[in-house]
Amino acid sequence: MLTFLASSGWLALLGVAVPVAIHLWNRRPGRTVAVGSIRWLAAAANRRLRNLKLEQRALLLLRLMVVVLLALAVAGPVWRRPARPQAGQILISPDLLASGTLAVVRPGIDSLRRRGFVLRQLKIGLPRISDTVWQQAGQHLDLADSTPLTADRTASFWLRVSQAADSFPRQPIRVYSSAALRHFQGIRPALPARVHWQTVPLVPTETTWLRAASFSTPDSLRLMAGSSTEEAAYTRSVTVPRPAQSATIAAAGAGLPPLRYTATAAGATLAMSDSGSITVTVQPPLRAWVYYDAAHAPDARYLRAVLRAAAVGLPTRLELTVTGAVPPLTAPLDWLYWLADSPPPAAWQTRVAQGLHLWQDGQRPGTALTTHFTVSPLSQPLRLTRLDTVRIAGAGTRWSTATGQPVLSEQLMGRGVRYHFHSRLNPAWSSLAESPALPQLWLTLLRPALTAMPSPYDQRLLDPTQIRVPQQVRATGSRLSAPRASDTDLRVWLVLAAGLVWGIERVLAARFASLRVASL
Incomplete structure (x- = not known):
């Protein structure tokens, strides 16, 4: 021209x-x-x-x-x-690809395809979507192939989109996905402005699944069922008779379909009949022992209350012992809370490598100070008035103050973990005992894998404002990345x-x- x-x-x-x-x-x-x-x-x-x-x-x-x-x-x-239209990449999440609501955005995606955009799935390896699969998309087919649920369907979309931005530099990227909260785990990365993300709602459903199972008594099983809608997730527990051998268990009281119970020499498992790919191992009771001396008696009372409150969210039954006596070495413990200034016995310290979680409170007299620390899921900063000065070689910091001082040190030893709490639950040391979120905080320590791994059945939605790029940043990025005409x-x-x-x-x-x- x-x-x-x-x-x-x-x-x-x-x-x-x-x-x-x-x-x-x-x-x-x-x-x-x-x-x-x-x-x-x-x-x-x-x-x-x-x-x-x-x-x-x-x-x-x-x-x-x-x-x-x-x-x-x-x-x-x-x-x-005029500059030739710049081809880019289109990433579609597997759950949206198999949903009927894909028809809402299909015309826009087809328009991009005619401009040279490449269709890919938002999953491991970002595989291309063939024309045949694209024609069948949105027909409630299992287009996510045989990928295990825990391997990729609950994987973080943040990670996948960040990998795509690195794999296709200087190319525009259009992302179409659901807003299921289970897909947005971890920290949100800083995505470039050339990434345009659009969430598409799926067909609203309410799901119920088996979250965990444990031996309540020798003759009964405790089942923890989870249910979820787009607004919230709920958990309820039921107790059912334990079969003597492998059989099918009816769990209608928890809203679950029939469950397949399988008993082997290695342990017992439960599987949902409508989804054989999800198998839950029946857990033994969680055994915790709280030892305290006379100076730590108030701390023991607070800790007992916290553990009993946190046990409501545990998938297994809590067997808790709170006493001033040292546990016998033959006791099959998962947790040992040592609330004393004297060090734990050497025999119990060696049990850490075998899978024991050993907790030791702050030692007197400590250092008086005025500081705060905040840790998820606590929403308000907690006051600390005293910390000990003990330093453990090779230990990492799990909790820290705003100034970087360790509050909870964590040392991995074999299959177990040794914790050193540099403060105490005593109000003279901290305001932890006053926080209503303390049981939930303790739950992340007792069962970190359960609380951290999202369920593939969780239907809760992420706030769309956490995905959208601010308009000012998008406009600036568009000016910088838009192809220019040649004169x-x-x-x-x-x-x-x-x-x-x-x-x-x-x-x-x-x-x-x-x-x-x-x-x-």
């Missing part, structure tokens, strides 16, 4: 009047004719003035062409080729053409001059 950068240069076209005026002014001189009388010369001269005729029209046209070409060059002509400057070529025409005009002018001389 021809474009002129300086449209005011068109005024230079007025210069075409100059060669016309010069051409008319510089008329060719007449020849001398001998006549017998001059009485007829005046009339002939008047007729010549009245019938002005352009002579040497080829020269005039060449001179006009030179002026026009120079005027066009002054107007700054460029040949602008070819034509001024040089016009000047060269004017020079060529001028050369032709000079050659013709010289030839006409020689012809006039010859005619004389």
Whole structure:
């Protein structure tokens, strides 16, 4: 497309009047004719003035062409080729690909495909979607192939989109996914502005699934059933008889379908009949022992209350012992809380490598200070008034103050973990005992895998505002990443053409001059 950068240069076209005026002014001189009388010369001269005729029209046209070409060059002509549409990537989540609500965004996706965008699934490896699969999409088919639920269907979309942004640099990326909260685990990455993310609601459903199971008594099982809608998730527990051997268990009281109970030498498992890919291991009771000395008796009372409150959310039964006696070495414990200034016995310390979780409270006298610390799921900062100065070599920091001082140290030892709480639940040390979220905080320590792993049946939705890129950032990124049109400057070529025409005009002018001389 021809474009002129300086449209005011068109005024230079007025210069075409100059060669016309010069051409008319510089008329060719007449020849001398001998006549017998001059009485007829005046009339002939008047007729010549009245019938002005352009002579040497080829020269005039060449001179006009030179002026026009120079005027066009002054107007700054460029040949602008619009940028070719930049192809990119389209990422579609597997749950949306198999949902009937895909029809809402299908026309827009087809429009992008015609522009050269490539269809990919938002899953491991970002595999391409074939035309056959795309034609079948949205028909409630299992287009997510045989990928295990815990392997990718609950994987974080944050990670997948961040990998796509790194794998396809400088390419626009359009993401179409559901807003299921289970797919947005972890920290939200800083995505580039070329990533446009649109969430599409799925068909609203309420799901119920087996969350966990444990041995309540030798003859009964405790089942923890989870149910979820788009607004919230709930958990309820039921107790059912324990079969003597592998059999099918009816759990209608928990809203669950029949469960397949399988007992082996390695343990027992439960599987939902409508989803054999999800199997839950029946857990033994969680055994915890709280030992305290006289100085830590108030701390033991607070800890007992916290553990009993947290046990409501545990998938297994809690067997809790709170006493001032040291547990026997033969006790099959999962947790040992040592609330004393003296160190735990060496025999119990060696049990950590075998899977024991050993907890030790802060030691007196500690250091008086005034600071705060905040840790999820606590929403309010907690006050700390005393911390001990014990440092454990090789231990990491699980909780820390705003100034970086360790509050809870964590040391992995074999299959177990050793914790050192640098403060205490005693109100003279901290305000932890006053927090209503303390049982939930303790639950993340007792069963971190259960609380951290999202269920594939969780239907809760993420707030869409956490996905959208601010408009100001998007506009800035669009200006930076948008492909630019390419321009070819034509001024040089016009000047060269004017020079060529001028050369032709000079050659013709010289030839006409020689012809006039010859005619004389």
